[in-house]
Structures are given as C-alpha cells and as structure tokens.
Amino acid sequence: MIISIALTDGKTLNLKIKKSKRAKKPSIIADIQGLQAIIPSNYEVNDLMELVQQKSNWILKSSRYYERLRSRYAQEHLKANTICFLGNRYCLRIIKDRLSFAVVSENLNMITFHVTNKRMFKDDIFKWYSNETAKIINTRLPLIASKLDIRYNNFFIKRHKSKWGSCSMKRNLNFNALLSAAPSDVIDYVIIHELVHVIESNHSRQFWDRVRTADPLYKDHRKWLRTYGSLVSIERINLERQTNVE
Numbered sequence: 001m002i003i004s005i006a007l008t009d010g011k012t013l014n015l016k017i018k019k020s021k022r023a024k025k026p027s028i029i030a031d032i033q034g035l036q037a038i039i040p041s042n043y044e045v046n047d048l049m050e051l052v053q054q055k056s057n058w059i060l061k062s063s064r065y066y067e068r069l070r071s072r073y074a075q076e077h078l079k080a081n082t083i084c085f086l087g088n089r090y091c092l093r094i095i096k097d098r099l100s101f102a103v104v105s106e107n108l109n110m111i112t113f114h115v116t117n118k119r120m121f122k123d124d125i126f127k128w129y130s131n132e133t134a135k136i137i138n139t140r141l142p143l144i145a146s147k148l149d150i151r152y153n154n155f156f157i158k159r160h161k162s163k164w165g166s167c168s169m170k171r172n173l174n175f176n177a178l179l180s181a182a183p184s185d186v187i188d189y190v191i192i193h194e195l196v197h198v199i200e201s202n203h204s205r206q207f208w209d210r211v212r213t214a215d216p217l218y219k220d221h222r223k224w225l226r227t228y229g230s231l232v233s234i235e236r237i238n239l240e241r242q243t244n245v246e
C-alpha cells in the first residue's frame with residue numbers, strides 16, 4: 001500500500017509500505033525508486049506516522065536528493081531497449097534464431113540476443129547474465145580470496161531478489177546472477193564483502209575495517225549499488241516492439 005505525506009511546502013510525498021516477517025521494528029528507506037517503509041507484520045500503519053514525523057527532515061532531504069538523481073540518471077537507465085552490463089548501458093536487440101546466444105558489440109554499443117522464442121527473451125537474458133556473472137566470479141573470487149588470505153568453501157550464482165551476495169555458515173558464498181550488470185570494481189567490492197563475512201559475520205566495526213583495507217573505495221562502490229542497484233532488473237527491461245523486435 002502507498003500513503004501520501006503532506007509536506008509543509010504544499011507538495012506530497014508517496015511512501016510505499018511493505019510488511020515484513022523478518023523486520024523487528026519499522027524502518028524507512030529512501031533510494032532512487034522513492035520512499036519505502038518496512039514494518040513488522042503486526043505493526044499498525046497509523047503508528048508509522050509518528051516515525052515519519054520524527055524523521056521528517058531526513059525524509060525531505062533524501063527524497064529531494066534522490067529526485068534530482070532520478071531525473072538526471074534514471075531516465076537514461078530506464079529507457080526502453082537498453083541493458084546494463086559491467087556498468088555500461090547498451091542498446092538491446094532481440095532477434096529470433098534457431099539457437100540462443102548473445103553478441104556484445106563494444107563498437108556498436110549493442111548487445112544482440114538471438115533467441116529461439118521471442119516471448120521468452122527475458123529467460124535468455126537472465127541465463128546470459130548468470131553465465132557472465134559465473135565467469136567473472138570464477139576468475140576474481142580465487143584471486144581476491146588468496147590476496148586476503150580467506151578460505152571459502154564454494155560459490156553459487158543465485159536468483160536473489162534484492163541481495164547482491166550472501167555468505168552461509170558453511171563458508172559458501174552466493175552471488176546475485178545479475179551482478180555482471182555492475183562495473184568490475186563494484187563486483188570486486190561485493191566479492192570482498194562476502195569473503196570478509198567468512199571471518200566477520202556481522203556488519204561490525206571490524207567488518208568494515210577489513211573491507212576498507214581490501215577496498216579503500218568501498219563507499220563509492222556501495223553508493224553505486226544503492227543508486228543503480230534497483231535499476232538493474234530483468235523485469236525492468238522493456239522493449240518497444242516497433243523499433244527493436246524483428
């Protein structure tokens with residue numbers, strides 16, 4: 001559900017409300033998609049207004065920040081017939097063929113997917129992302145792990161909804177299949193983040209100290225994920241039939 005918050009300047013802000021079984025207390029998140037409140041399942045929406053009041057300055061400030069960001073970047077990133085790969089936007093072309101494969105052309109700034117069933121093109125795109133991510137993790141993970149002297153068990157590529165990575169008790173690392181959409185230094189940051197979880201399970205001070213040592217620019221890389229992360233999604237890929245589907 002969505003509630004509207006009236007601002008002192010006469011404008012209104014939309015706050016999307018999501019119930020979560022895992023949430024212990026309500027929280028408000030601002031990102032490029034807008035404002036979202038995550039509340040425990042037994043929490044009353046009316047009680048949320050108190051939190052909104054308390055945080056009204058922050059809500060206003062961050063909404064304005066993301067609104068500016070949205071108008072500047074999101075338009076480009078949400079354009080039809082485009083796809084993000086290694087941090088760059090490419091034109092996307094879907095062509096019906098007898099075999100499924102993808103061709104990345106740096107010169108044309110275009111990724112062409114040859115697909116056997118045009119209606120299922122999103123499945124092909126997902127598989128392609130998944131393969132590309134696996135290839136990258138397969139090369140970068142052992143290198144970074146030996147540099148940091150951290151031993152992991154195995155890695156898996158997962159269809160995560162919102163997480164970029166996770167680390168299990170058995171020292172298995174999981175990575176989001178869409179991670180190859182991110183720039184390579186951001187991918188390295190996610191690898192570092194999950195590897196450090198092998199030795200520090202919480203986001204403690206020590207955790208971030210270790211991450212910083214391994215990746216001094218980790219704050220920028222987190223920012224990339226916060227800003228663009230939610231724009232990287234298969235669902236969001238849309239095609240304008242007239243121009244690109246043949």
Ligand SMILES: [Zn+2]
Pocket residue numbers: 193197203
């Ligand atoms: Zn973490």
